[in-house]
Every structure is written in C-alpha cells, then in structure tokens.
Amino acid sequence: MAIADKDFELIRDFIYNICGMFFHTTKKYFLESRLARRMDATGVKTHLEYFQLLKSLRGSEELKFLMDEITTNETYFFRNVPQLNALENKLLPEIVEIKNKMGFRKLRIWSAASSSGEEAYTMAMILLEKRATLLKDWIIEIVGTDINETVVAQAKEGIYNAYSVRNIPDAYKRKYIKEDNGKFILSPDVKKFVTFNKLNLYDDNKMIFMKTFDIIFCANVLIYFDTASKSKVVQHFYNNLQPYGYFFVGQSESLHGVNDKFKTVHFPGGFTYKK
Amino acid sequence: MDKNSMMDKARQLVENMDDLPTIPVVATQVLQLIEQPDVRIEDVADLMLTDQVMTARVMKMINSPVYKPEHEITSLKRALVYLGLRHIREVALTTSFINAFDEDKGAMELSAFWEHSFGVGMVSRIMAKKIGYQDLEKAYIAGIIHDLGEVFLSNFMREEFQAVLDSIKGKPIKLVDAEAQQLGTTHCEIGLCMAHKWNFPEAYCEVIAQHHTPSDATIDPILCAIVNLSDLFCSVRELNYGGREWVSFNLVEEEAWQILKNESPKLAEMDVERFCYDLDDAIPDVKELVSSIFTAKE
Ligand SMILES: C[S@@+](CC[C@H](N)C(=O)[O-])C[C@H]1O[C@@H](n2cnc3c(N)ncnc32)[C@H](O)[C@@H]1O
C-alpha cells in the first residue's frame, strides 16, 4: 500500500522524536516497504492504524521490530564522506594547531560502537596520509569499542568483503587494501594505529575511564537507546572529550533534546558537536 | 581591506560597465505607477500583464511551495492583492533582476546562483516567521536578492571570479573573504552599487551590503541577521552554489544568532538538526521553482 504523505510525516516524526533519526523524503518508498512487512506481521490494515499501534502501550516493543527493519546493522569504510571532509578541511587542522601550541603532539580518537572496525580504520587511513605533513612526529591512538565480541574479533582481524570496501577511494585502496580471493585484507600499517576492546556503552564504571579524546564517533547506535540512556551515554562522551574536541553521530541522526551542553558546528552535508 | 576602498572599487567597476543590464521598461513604469497616491491594484496588474515573461515569473514565484501560499493564486491581480501594494515594487524589482540575468554566460551556472538565492529566500521567510518578524514577504525577497553582486562578478569579471572560485575550492575559506582579498572588493559592495542604480528600497540595499556583517546594520539589523543566518544554513545544505564554497560555522558564535535570540529568546530551543534535515527535504521544491521560472521565458 502506498503511504500517504500525511501518514509518512506522522511516522517519520514519531521515529525522529523517539529515536533521533530522520527519514528524508527520498527514503519514503524504503520506509513504505518496510512498514508493509510490519503491518503484515501485526495484522494492522492501514498506516494510520500502525502509527496508533506505535503510540499505544505495547508500542515500544513494536518500535524495536520496526527499527530492526528500517536500520541495517551494517557498517563500511568511508561511510560518511561529508564528515570526513569536515575533519580534513577544518577540524583536524584546528585541533592540531591547538595541541601544537600546547606542545602535546598526540591525537586520540574513539570509535564507540565500532562494529567490525571500518569507521576506526577509515580514520586511521586518513591520518596516515597526513603523517608526512600535518601530523609529522605525532602519536596517533585510535580506539574502537563494541559490546559484541564477535565483531570486535572481526575488527581485530581486519579482513573485509567487497561490500564493506566499496566506498574506499582508489588511492587509499591501492595503498592499504590487498585483495585475495574475494577477501580484502587491511594493511598492517593501518592496523597498528588501532586497538579494539569490548565495551558496553551502558557500563558507567568503564565509560568514565575512556578519557581525553580529541574526536569521538558514536554513529548509528544511539538510535536504539531510550532518551534517558541516550542522555547518560552522551554525557559520558561530553566528559571524555577534550575542550576543543568534536563528537560525531551518524548521517541523519540528531541529539536535539538529549544533551543541552553540546553546541552544533555545521559544515556542508552535516554537523558535529562541540563543547 | 577597509570598507571605503572596497566601496570605491565597486563603484568604479559598476560605473564603467557599459552593458550592465537595465530594468525592463515595464518595471520602471510599474515603479512610477505605484508612487502615485491614488493608484489602484487593477492598473498595476494591467500594466504588468503587458510583459508576459514578468507576469509568468511573478506567478511562479508566488505559487511555489517554496513560498507557501495558503492556496493557489491564479490571477496576477489576486497575486498583487495578496502581496499588497507595498510589496509590488519589490516583486517588480526582483523579477527585473531575474530578467536582467537570465543568460548563462558567467563563471558559474545561473541555476546554481538562483537555487541558492531562492533557497535563502525560503529559509529567510521561515526564520522570519519563527522569530515573529512582522513582514514575511520582505524577508523572502531580501533573501532572493541578497547576493545580487555575485552575478555581476560571475558575468562581468568572469576570469577574475573564476580564479577566486578556484582558489577556495574545498577549502574552509568564505567566498566573500576571498573576493575582498583577491579582487579588492566583494559582492556586497558591488551588489549595493547595482541596487542603488536600480533604486532598490533602502532596507534591501542594506541587506545586500551587510548580509555578511549583520551587526553593522542600522536600518533593519533583524532582517540582515535573518538573511545572514539563512545564508549560512543554505551554505551547509545543498544550496551552496553547487558546492563551490565550503562553509563551516559554530551556530552559537554567529552574531546573527545572537541578534535573533535577543529578539526572540525561544529561538534558543530551536531544533537546528531537524531544521537542517527539513531543509534537505525542501531542496527539490527550490530546484523546481528555479527551473520553472527560467522556462517561463519560452
Ligand atoms: C550499525 S553498527 C554501527 C557501526 C559504525 N559506528 C557505523 O556507524 O558504521 C551498531 C553497533 O553498535 C553496537 N552496540 C549496540 N549496543 C551497544 C552498546 N550498548 N554498547 C556498545 N555497542 C553497542 C552493535 O554491536 C553494533 O556493532
């Protein structure tokens, strides 16, 4: 069933308000097809009725099923290009200048909810390219963490499939990826900058020790948390970030109403948060 | 570079330009007519209808979802009534401005220019509404014309302007700063000279001159701040001159944000993230409007 604009807006607003994830109109048909599956499964006949189900008492349970349908638990290299451009063009040079002045030549980056490691390794590649110039003689520390031990192990291994590497610009691919029988193997030069650990973002005792980061990524995971947990986790990120640092969420995510201390810094195609 | 010498440079450039487009005759007549104390909207409509392209463009501008009329406006007279006499002059000027520059011969395609301009017009109108600014139409038109000077640079100083664009490609440098540095003047001063030549109302002249420096405005600082902020938002979503400029800003540090928050404190709670995403969604409407305005010629 084709979704009416009005119903699309109701459901998209609902998802945005609860999850902090925005569905652009360009993804209307995608949402429509996924809603169809959930309507089948629940026996609900119209989009409006489904919306009412989401708002009802058992709505939070249904929302979990819906989120499973509309988010893909995927990750890949160079996933968020506008973000990477902003880092390269402006944010990194800015951080480097500040730290140079302090005589503190060390960069610390955290990919929280790193899954199989693509986000962390993407940063490693980008920074590695700057070893001869901006980051000459700098120490680079990239940490990836995830709750799921299986993906942490995969990240440590650094072997990927074609889907995962499809967005890597050729110049990087040639330098840092070796193809072997349909498997894509990451160069040890990249791997050596990144360490991976198991970490649950809900684990306050461990979160307080993740200190002094210049850049933190937490993309495509907070959308599954309820508002109170989001606020708590984001407050940890806020505390763990250097005063001049930046905190990034995913492509169409929003922290509005989750934390009122972070300020938005805008750049073409996205924004980031600053203390 | 001080403001006076940039202004001198701009004046010199605009004065010495022989083939600077002029305002269509009809627009001049409209402007004269609405100065009459007993003017009737019917008469203005009749006069404007003698210029079909202008009529078609006014109708397109007013009926687009970008402008959000309550319902479709089907006659020019209704459009003029809807706008009110005080805005007819501006609409005539705006469409003249569109007429003056509807040929693609500059360093940047006109569609990119007009998409930015109408985008800023649309966002200015929304911001104006948010902060309770009394005249939404004025905000819309101010947004449309704010970068007037840019077309002059693109069309009449093609090579120099291309060099400026090349020099900032992918770099976090504002176009206006690069212009000042490399050309000795900017689209703000040039636009102001053109606006004077074309007798634009004072408040619009100020927007053209001060939309990058809203705290220097004296006539209508709120309007300048609205356009400034809308310009910034358009610059970070896909209404940024086809990506020719790479702009980044920290919202709370922007003077326009401070000015508007003083005017309307509840602005502090605005969901800017959502605002940006909604803006993305409105971009197809802006593109559609621009292409329809330019096919109005055929
Ligand atoms: C879609 S992936 C995001 C990968 C990467 N950040 C990206 O945006 O491409 C979501 C990851 O969040 C992890 N995750 C879910 N809940 C978590 C929690 N409470 N603590 C840490 N990681 C969690 C999952 O294991 C999964 O690997």
Ligand SMILES: [Fe+2]
């Ligand atoms: Fe401008």
Ligand SMILES: [Fe+2]
């Ligand atoms: Fe502009």
